[in-house]
Amino acid sequence: MAETQQSAALPAREGPKGIGGWLVLPMLGLMLTPIVGLILLYDTDYVGILQNWRALSALQIALVVAELVVSGILNLTAPALLLFLMFKRSEMFPGWYIIWAAVTPVYLLLDPWAAHLTFPDTFPTLADAYDKDTVRSISRTIWGAIIWIPYMMRSVRVANTFVN
Numbered sequence: 001m002a003e004t005q006q007s008a009a010l011p012a013r014e015g016p017k018g019i020g021g022w023l024v025l026p027m028l029g030l031m032l033t034p035i036v037g038l039i040l041l042y043d044t045d046y047v048g049i050l051q052n053w054r055a056l057s058a059l060q061i062a063l064v065v066a067e068l069v070v071s072g073i074l075n076l077t078a079p080a081l082l083l084f085l086m087f088k089r090s091e092m093f094p095g096w097y098i099i100w101a102a103v104t105p106v107y108l109l110l111d112p113w114a115a116h117l118t119f120p121d122t123f124p125t126l127a128d129a130y131d132k133d134t135v136r137s138i139s140r141t142i143w144g145a146i147i148w149i150p151y152m153m154r155s156v157r158v159a160n161t162f163v164n
Helices: 002-009 021-044 046-051 058-088 093-118 132-154 156-161
Strands: none
Touching: 021 046, 021 058, 021 132, 021 156, 046 058, 058 093, 093 132, 132 156
């Protein structure tokens, strides 16, 4: 009897629900982000930078440490947490996904600028800091935000799925 009263109190949600449809693409992106992040970490040669840390100024060391921390959060910790929230179907998932999708391109835009200011010998011009791969990564995250932030805000599937 209690179940009947409870189900009568909650209206049935119309439309698609569950992790399917277009929602599969953000899920795959979250699964691939740590892999891509680890590849980029390997390509950046932080080991070489840290082996020569005595030659770096305090500001340069602070930037390298900040890059490692923020990159670790955006590329490893946040996607893992978001996947956990997604599979748990937590109502917190869409909001946290939106924050992550908005912060990532901002970080990718600011980081090369900070590297240009902090490592003028390595990046004498902004064009040196914003190389082809960096611009491609920035573009990819901006397009991802343009597509997936409105989707998370307006999708019936998202509203019907993340209710726990």
